[in-house]
Amino acid sequence: MGRTPSSSSSQPHMVFSMLADLDVKDGQRVLEIGTGTGWSSALLAHRLGAENVVSIEFDPEVAKGAGENLRTAGISPLVIVGDGRRGYVGGAPYDRVIATCSIGEVPRAWVDQTRTGGLIVAPWGPLYGGEAIARLTVDGETAxxxxxxxSAFMRLRQQRPELPEHDAYFKGQEWPADGTRSTSTLSPAEVGGWVEQFAIGLQMAGAFWTVERYDDGAYTLWTYSTDALSWASADYEPGADSFDVVQFGPRRLWYETEAAYYWWEGQGRPGFDRFGLTVDSDGERAWLDSPDHPVPAVG
Known part of the structure; x- marks a missing residue:
């Protein structure tokens, strides 16, 4: 038996906020990814009619519980056990698609199964951290x-990464191994906020972090590359104005973090609502204020 939760019931405020983003109209068809308890499915079915709602749940036991809840409520949308990435072509095309699990990549099937002019509403976030609700309008092959x-949702199971362990980066050596030492005036505490992580993550593909905490309030922020070739440590001490950094590998991950953070700061510290996402045949591109202003990559 695993120890990581795989399903939960979302806060009412988030459920209603996402349904407001979805903006359903009479007669529309909706595909929901992640049935969970069945609460959102029931709300959608009450609003649109059960015949216009399809919900996909990967976990058979969770789907069974949702089915029981829906029957008790006297509402019967179609609940399917399956891989949510694939959508459900049998009910397509849809006017709306909503995901109650977070994603790092919009599945192509969701776009293909949505009518032109339809909406996809889904929690989306980069590997590094941070997450927000994407509201995408579909136009042919583009969303x-x-x-x-x-937002902060559990990740779609098929998009949960298998990340290298700490020891994979050191191969038996002790820190600082062959790392290069330096100092930074950027505090590790400054990069830990949810929107800061989001902005940094948009620019730093293939990177993630962990924190090693100590009893005196100090901690080490570890940043790693997913290919297990590069790492960086940045030591935070309360009250300090300079922070010790060690970096190793072809990527200088702390320098990348600094560059990404200062770009965000230079743009006026934008919140989530100034960012956007475009998905098309070329992949995904995050942007700031307009699709004409893509978020730059660092490194």
């Missing part, structure tokens, strides 16, 4: 739109 608000 594009802004983020509406902060």
């Amino acid at each position: 594009s739109g802004s983020f509406t608000r902060s």
Whole structure:
């Protein structure tokens, strides 16, 4: 038995906020990814009619519980056990698609199964951290739109990464191994906020972090590359104005973090609602204020 939660019931405020983003109209068909308890499915079915709602749940036991809840409520949308990435072509095309699990990549099937002019509403976030609700309008093979608000959902199971362990980077050596030492005036505490992580993550593909905390309030922020070739440590001490850094590998991950953070700061510290996402045949591109202003990559 695993120790990581796989399903939960979202806060009412978030459920209603996402449904407001979805903006359903009479007669529309909706595909929901992640049935969970069945609460959102029931709300959608009450609003649109059960025949217009399809919900996909990967976990058979969770789907069973949702089915029981829906029957008790006297509402019967179609609940399917399956891989949510694939959508459900049997009910397509849809006017709306909503995900109640977070993603790091919009599945192509969701765009293909949505009518032109339809909406996809989904929690989206980079590997590094941070997450927000993407509200994308579909136009043929393209989906594009802004983020509406902060979010924090469990990741779609098939998009949960297998990340290298700490020891994989050192191969038996002790820290600082062959790392290069330096100091930084950027505090590790400054990069830990949810929107800061989001902005940094948009620019730093293939990177993630962990924190090693100590009893005196100090901690080490570890940043790693997913290919297990590069790492950086940045030591935070309360009250300090300079922070010790060690970096190793072809990527200088702390320098990348600094560059990404200062870009965000230079743009006026934008919140989630100034960012957007475009998905098309070339992949995904995050942007600031307009699709014409893509978020730059660092490194």
